[in-house]
Amino acid sequence: TRRVAVLADTTKAFLVVLGLQERKALLGELEGLASEMLRSVASTVRAGAVSPVEEDRAHVNLDRVLLEVAQLDDELEAARALLAATWGESRAEFDAATGDLWALPRIPALAELEAVADESPELARWNAEIAQREAALSVERAARIPNVELSIAGRHHPLGDAAGVVAGIAVPVPLFDRNQGGILAARHDLARARSEQRLRDVSVRSAIVASHQALEIAQRTVVTLRDQIIPRADRVFAQTRRGYATGLFRYVEVLDAQRTLFAARRELLDAIVALHFAATDLERLTGTP
Numbered sequence: 001t002r003r004v005a006v007l008a009d010t011t012k013a014f015l016v017v018l019g020l021q022e023r024k025a026l027l028g029e030l031e032g033l034a035s036e037m038l039r040s041v042a043s044t045v046r047a048g049a050v051s052p053v054e055e056d057r058a059h060v061n062l063d064r065v066l067l068e069v070a071q072l073d074d075e076l077e078a079a080r081a082l083l084a085a086t087w088g089e090s091r092a093e094f095d096a097a098t099g100d101l102w103a104l105p106r107i108p109a110l111a112e113l114e115a116v117a118d119e120s121p122e123l124a125r126w127n128a129e130i131a132q133r134e135a136a137l138s139v140e141r142a143a144r145i146p147n148v149e150l151s152i153a154g155r156h157h158p159l160g161d162a163a164g165v166v167a168g169i170a171v172p173v174p175l176f177d178r179n180q181g182g183i184l185a186a187r188h189d190l191a192r193a194r195s196e197q198r199l200r201d202v203s204v205r206s207a208i209v210a211s212h213q214a215l216e217i218a219q220r221t222v223v224t225l226r227d228q229i230i231p232r233a234d235r236v237f238a239q240t241r242r243g244y245a246t247g248l249f250r251y252v253e254v255l256d257a258q259r260t261l262f263a264a265r266r267e268l269l270d271a272i273v274a275l276h277f278a279a280t281d282l283e284r285l286t287g288t289p
Contacts, residue, residue: 001121001122001125004121004283004284004287005284006086007283007284008280008281008283008284009086010083010086010087011276011280011283012277012280013079013082013083013086014083014097014099015101015273015276015277015280016079016082016083016273017076017079017080017083017097018097018099018101018273019101019269019270019272019273020072020075020076020079021076021096021097022101022269023072023266023269024069024072024073024076026262026265026266026269027065027068027069027072028069030065030258030262031062031065031066031069033258034058034061034062034065035062037058037061037251037254037255037258038055038058038059038061038062040244040245041054041055041057041058041251042055042058049247050250050251054250054251054252057251057252057255058251058255061255077092080092080094080097083097101272101273101276102272104219104222104272104275105215105275105276105279107212107215107216107219108212108282110208110209110212113208113212113282113286114205114208116286116287116288117204117205117208117285117286119286119287119288120204120285120286120287121287122200122204122285122287123197123200123201123204124287126193126196126197126200126201129193129197130190130193130194130197133186133189133190133193134190136186136189136190137183137186137187137189137190139186140179140182140183140185140186141179141183143179143182148169148170149169149170150167150168150169150170151167151168151169151170152165152166152167152168153165153166153167154166204285207281207285208282208285208286211278211281211282211285212278212282214274214277214278214281215275215278215279215282218271218272218274218275218278219275221267221268221271221274222268222271222272222275225264225267225268225271226268229264230261230264230265230268233257233260233261233264234261236257236260236261237254237257237258237260237261240253240254240257241254241257
């Protein structure tokens with residue numbers, strides 16, 4: 001159980017690093033666009049086509065992106081350290097994590113997951129726990145049967161030459177102690193273990209349902225953003241940039257289109273990480289890949 005939990009925690013730490021690396025690449029692209037737009041707006045201002053306020057807006061936009069880049073660098077450094085801590089290092093000695101974050105995991109049917117739930121380490125351990133409690137109860141029940149003691153010894157009479165053999169048997173009479181206390185305590189321990197097993201079974205199975213639902217929601221979000229929202233937002237941004245160059249749109253409209261596009265791409269990145277997180281949770285709960 002502990003090994004599976006460590007594997008799941010390490011996987012999530014790795015996914016966080018991958019996600020932040022992708023965010024950094026996204027911000028690098030956004031920084032390049034913001035710098036390009038600043039130069040374009042500054043040129044337009046110098047030509048007297050727009051107000052100098054537009055250039056200030058472009059400066060503010062670039063400054064906000066640079067601030068987010070600096071904050072992200074700190075987050076990424078912390079995430080790398082947390083990942084390194086999973087194998088016992090106090091600081092990260094690697095430069096980057098490598099993985100295909102965009103490879104979507106297979107979504108199994110809920111019935112398939114429920115069928116393998118009994119193999120979950122969280123549930124399987126209780127079979128051994130209950131067997132142990134049942135054995136303890138058997139020991140306590142056996143303790144109420146008195147032990148019969150036999151003894152045998154040779155004896156020589158001190159006043160003569162007579163010698164003989166003395167044998168004895170001792171059988172305790174359990175008038176007051178039949179080990180009722182020990183038996184009762186063992187029964188309570190067994191009942192408590194069975195109750196905890198039932199509670200854990202409900203908890204694990206409900207967690208499987210919740211993680212499966214989270215997996216489906218994340219996949220639906222990823223597919224909708226990737227195939228519908230982002231392509232349209234990309235077209236709007238491209239058309240708005242071209243329109244700004246010909247005076248058809250104002251800079252504020254270009255900025256709005258840019259923010260809409262990159263907000264959707266950031267949402268897609270968050271959704272793909274959430275998708276892998278949910279898949280990792282299912283692997284931990286079922287104990288299967």
